[in-house]
Amino acid sequence: MSDSWKASLPCTKAEAEAVAADISQLVLLETTPVLMTREPDPARPEEWLLEAYFDEEPGAETLAALKTLTPSAADAEPVVEKLSDEDWVTLSQQGLEPIRAGRFFVHTPAHRDKVPAEAVPLEIDAGRAFGTGQHETTTGCLMALDRLKATGGHFSNILDLGTGTGLLAFAALKLWPAARVTASDIDPVSIEVTEENAGINRIALGRARGQVELAVAPGLEHARLKARAPYDLIIANILAGPLIELAPSVAAALQPGGRLMLAGLLDHQADAVAAAYRRQGLMLSSSIVRGDWPTLVMRKRKSLGWR
Incomplete structure (x- = not known):
């Protein structure tokens, strides 16, 4: 060794x-x-x-x-x-205890034998990319996804923007297994890690329903991301500054009535982030706060188009 x-x-x-x-x-x-x-x-x-x-x-x-x-x-x-x-x-x-967020149980390889029988397990190593489930923003997103499913949400075309380890993309596919899911990140290392984690979690990669397609891209500047629009669910767990900057392009890629999940922002940044998306025709429908980190779920007005 x-x-x-x-x-x-x-x-x-x-x-x-x-x-x-x-x-x-x-x-x-x-x-x-x-x-x-x-x-x-x-x-x-x-x-x-x-x-x-x-x-x-x-x-x-x-x-x-x-x-x-x-x-x-x-x-x-x-x-x-x-x-x-x-x-x-x-x-x-050693210090990474499993996380229970709604129906999800996120764990490292050291806790494979601790998965509750009724839970949806996701194994993510601590490693080179952000998103092990330990951070409050990731946990908040998992809880928000679980809530969307529990309240009857159904999604068929999902984008995880800034995927990190792939965790949220995998969680979305577990909830809506017939969906097409895209996971993108500006960091090539994150996409490498996501591909590795897909294998560990037996997540199929590809462009068909029930699969996750991977893309290295800044924001939505990628031919495949544009071709797949409009999305009915976009997850963006990044940072407040990029969330505000990306508001026009993210909102444009969301179909009327679609949901947008925003995270990676602190309490004092939530109003500015929400306002940026309200200017693009979205309404705040719910939120989850974990410590100082809120997760905002917004909905696009059905009267608006997506281009």
């Missing part, structure tokens, strides 16, 4: 919650780490720790990129440790 390494940096609670939502500084590195955040001392709830696990010793460029995720620790140097007797993947996943 090869040596493994850990680099640690102090961070704030806000940085810990947001860190996995934007790993753009890390995905282009030769060695992309597994990121974990934790609260070392519950008596100091604002003082968190970022830990990055590597399968080789991180260099200066890698550590500099890691520091961009924790601006509050600008003057701190990462503490780098060699973990020669540990399997770094197993170590990184």
